[in-house]
Amino acid sequence: MPSYDVIVIGAGPGGYVTAIRAAQLGFKTAIVEAKHLGGICLNWGCIPTKALLRSAEIYQSMLHAAAYGLSVENPRFDLAAIVERSRGVSRQLATGVGFLLKKNKIDVIWGRATLTAAGALTVTAADDPPKGALGGGDYQAGHIILATGAKPRVLPGLEPDGKLVWTYFDAMVPKTLPKSLLVVGSGAIGIEFASFYNALGVQVTVVEVLDRVLPVEDAEISAFAQRSFEKQGFTILTETKVVGLVRHDDSVTATLEAANGGRREITVDRVISAVGVVGNVENLGLERLGVTTERGCVVIDAFGRSNVAGVYAIGDIAGPPMLAHKAEHEGIVCIEAIAGLHPHPMDKAKIPACTYSHPQVASVGLSEAKAKAAGLDVQVGRFPFVGNGKAIAMGESEGLIKVIFDKPSGELLGAHMIGADVTELIQGYVVAMNLETTDTELIHTVFAHPTLSEMMHEAVMAANGRAIHV
Known part of the structure; x- marks a missing residue:
């Protein structure tokens, strides 16, 4: 029976990142995947949707070209080409994941895994595995990490049929x-x-x-x-x-x-x-081993450990927030704890959330209502995109940046944004929160001009009654 130090079940963002980190730490590592390297996120979620949205964004820019002094005659789109571009982006990245796994000498086992005992699992071979790939059989490992992700929630009466x-x-x-x-x-x-x-x-x-x-x-x-x-x-x-x-x-x-x-x-x-989505906990053999689940997710501690020794869970199967970047970080924490590196537990209050609509939406930390409900004495700052030179030059003057601070300490409790490129801007506040930066320190920070990020500075100043451009 092939034996490993670590076997990761699921090759989505959480799974493959965890496997790579395990290999870096010297563990003999394998990863089990039934369908796609990169998982749902890379193949059917985060990445291909952003490719679709980018095509739509460019099409809208073409429709409004005259506002920028440009002329585009009869703008139109090719739906099949838009979809194919999106699928091509996913294929390229899936190939890249395969390269990374090979580079780090991680065995890929193609099929569906079921836990059979502590430290043991059986893999049912995939229908069409890559040529020469490892497949069905029995495997064992000292540490088994579940990273099987989630699937769409189905409500009665709204069962999908693929057509309507x-x-x-x-x-x-x-x-x-x-x-x-x-x-x-x-x-x-x-x-x-x-x-x-x-x-x-x-x-x-x-x-x-x-x-x-x-x-x-x-x-x-x-x-x-x-x-x-x-x-x-x-x-x-x-x-x-x-x-x-x-x-x-x-x-x-x-x-x-x-x-x-x-x-x-x-x-x-x-x-x-x-x-919404629900964790993929079915047919993993969790009941046989007595792994505790709750509301469709595996119950874990701060380091990904389930109630059964040697069995761990990360990502969507381990509960909300069901985000790829949460899964990746959770996997790093889990494997580094296994390696005895004593990592910091993940702080879910500092995980950013992004929506790639038009306008974009991004946030981290507490909302104003939640901060007040917690009994905190807050001061709130706001700054509109219409007050920012770069936003106006871009033709993107619709938006708002909002920050919430704890008044006594100056701690940044939360940041909330809507507008162009805020999914990129939010990370500045995430870093500030992680470093326990205060409003005073942010005010003393120099922001480049002309940039959208200047609004982040102005919002902080607004919380202190010091905004300049509004």
Whole structure:
């Protein structure tokens, strides 16, 4: 029976990063994967959606070229080419992951793994493994790390069929463009697909059961986002749920119920179900070993350890936030703890969240409401994009940066942004929080001009009544 120090189950961002770090630390390492190197994120999630959104962004720029003194005659798009570019980006990166695993001498075992005992597992061979790859059989390892990710949550009545009701898998590879689309759920996945299809001219309706879109974001940012989306042509129905779905030959009629009990029907070409994801805990043999799970996720401690010695979990299967960068960092912490390096536990309060809609949304830490609910004495600073020279020059003057500080100590509690490139800007505040930087230190920091990042400086100054350009 082949034996390893570490076997990682799942080659998504968390899994392959963990395997590479394990190999760097001198562990004999293998990784088990059933379908795609790079996992859902690289093949069907984070990366290909950003490629789609980039195409939509450029198309919108073409439509508005005159605003920049440019002329583009009859701008149009080729849906098949947009999809193929997205798939090509994924293929390129998946190949890159394979190279990294080979470079680090990590064995790739193709198939589906099931734990059979402490330190042992059986792999059922994949249907079409790469030529010469390791496959089915029994394997053993001193440390087994579960990194199997998550799959779309399915609600009764909203079961996807690949034709009329889509998951994000289907929405990523449309053969034709629907004229109308109902998106159920306004989290990051739902809003990103709504943005993509709206940019290509689809009539988009977004339904959210809670009282605002992007409900995990600061309420002020959510309200700003909704106004912006509606200005672009979205129809947004909050405090509304789908209570019935009738599928026709080439359309769907949904019955929507508002919080006050009022009902209405809407007929659309296609429906995207974007109501979240659940961990892939099935068929792993967890029950046999007595691994504790809760709400579809493995229960772990601060270092990825389950209640069963030698079994660990990272990433989506280990619970929220279900983000690729959280999975990667969680995996590093886990394997370094196994190696005895005594890493710092991951602080989930310092994990940034990004939504790649137009405008983009990004945040880290506490919202204003949560900070106040915790009884903290806060001071809040805001700065609008319209006050920034670079934003105006870019033609991107719609946006807001908001920061929340603990008034007595000057600690940065949270930062929330909406506008152009904020998914890149947010990391500045993440670094500041990780270094326990105060508002005074940020005020004393020099920000380059002209940049969007100057707004980060101004927002901090605004929290102290010192903003200059507003």
